[in-house]
Amino acid sequence: MTTENTNREGAVCPAEETLKLLSGKWKPGIFRLACDGPVRFSTLMRELTGANKQSITSALRELEADELLVKTIVREKPLHIEYHLSQKGEAIVPIFRQLESLK
Amino acid sequence: MTTENTNREGAVCPAEETLKLLSGKWKPGIFRLACDGPVRFSTLMRELTGANKQSITSALRELEADELLVKTIVREKPLHIEYHLSQKGEAIVPIFRQLESLK
DNA sequence: TTCGGTAGTCATCTTTTTCTGACTTATTGC
DNA sequence: GCAATAAGTCAGAAAAAGATGACTACCGAA
Numbered sequence: 001m002t003t004e005n006t007n008r009e010g011a012v013c014p015a016e017e018t019l020k021l022l023s024g025k026w027k028p029g030i031f032r033l034a035c036d037g038p039v040r041f042s043t044l045m046r047e048l049t050g051a052n053k054q055s056i057t058s059a060l061r062e063l064e065a066d067e068l069l070v071k072t073i074v075r076e077k078p079l080h081i082e083y084h085l086s087q088k089g090e091a092i093v094p095i096f097r098q099l100e101s102l103k
Numbered sequence: 104m105t106t107e108n109t110n111r112e113g114a115v116c117p118a119e120e121t122l123k124l125l126s127g128k129w130k131p132g133i134f135r136l137a138c139d140g141p142v143r144f145s146t147l148m149r150e151l152t153g154a155n156k157q158s159i160t161s162a163l164r165e166l167e168a169d170e171l172l173v174k175t176i177v178r179e180k181p182l183h184i185e186y187h188l189s190q191k192g193e194a195i196v197p198i199f200r201q202l203e204s205l206k
Numbered sequence: 207t208t209c210g211g212t213a214g215t216c217a218t219c220t221t222t223t224t225c226t227g228a229c230t231t232a233t234t235g236c
Numbered sequence: 237g238c239a240a241t242a243a244g245t246c247a248g249a250a251a252a253a254g255a256t257g258a259c260t261a262c263c264g265a266a
Contacts, residue, residue, distance in 0.1 A: 015131050015199050015203040019126065025223080028116045029116045041243050052225055053245090054245085080241090095201050095202060097118075102121050103121065181264080182263060
């Protein structure tokens with residue numbers, strides 16, 4: 001039984017796809033920080049109070065898989081990893097800002 | 104231990120609030136149909152293929168509680184109930200459309 | 207008064223998400 | 237070599253969300 005959300009007869013909701021990209025307890029927070037510049041795992045752990053490694057990791061993995069974030073290994077002084085917005089990610093920023101300004 | 108998402112030190116994400124209004128398996132679909140005019144329980148059951156009473160009921164209750172939808176008892180021919188967008192709901196429509204057009 | 211339509215509730219079960227704590231791997235400063 | 241920093245993984249537990257099936261309540265028509 002393939003339980004895909006196949007709302008047939010044209011009842012599919014396109015907005016749903018986009019909403020799902022940012023659904024989850026920590027994704028909006030991660031996305032917001034990423035809007036201001038590249039983010040790092042350790043920074044996220046510090047900024048997102050209450051979050052845990054596992055949740056941040058899986059949120060990052062999903063954001064990568066959905067191509068909103070790009071992972072980069074920065075071979076410098078203290079070698080580290082950065083996540084920055086992809087083009088697709090940037091495209092969502094204006095809408096995200098509107099969501100923010102809404103209330 | 105009150106486990107509220109209190110991202111202190113200014114790290115709260117305002118967009119998160121709005122995103123949560125439309126989070127869940129059926130809310131985007133309900134909202135979308137409500138954009139085109141008042142919706143009824145039985146219609147939703149027909150249109151949202153795969154959905155079940157309980158899920159639709161609780162989605163409707165949450166959309167009401169979040170003041171996106173207003174419930175109205177229509178005392179007419181076949182007495183029934185209608186849900187229509189509130190002002191707050193209408194305010195989200197433009198953003199919702201953008202989410203739709205994004206892909 | 208019984209039936210169909212409309213709009214649910216309730217208890218329970220299953221699935222999905224999120225959290226916890228212990229352990230891992232690579233690099234770098236001392 | 238040894239500890240710290242950075243970025244995780246993994247198994248298991250708990251919590252939240254969603255699904256199921258039975259049952260309820262109101263109205264109107266036959």
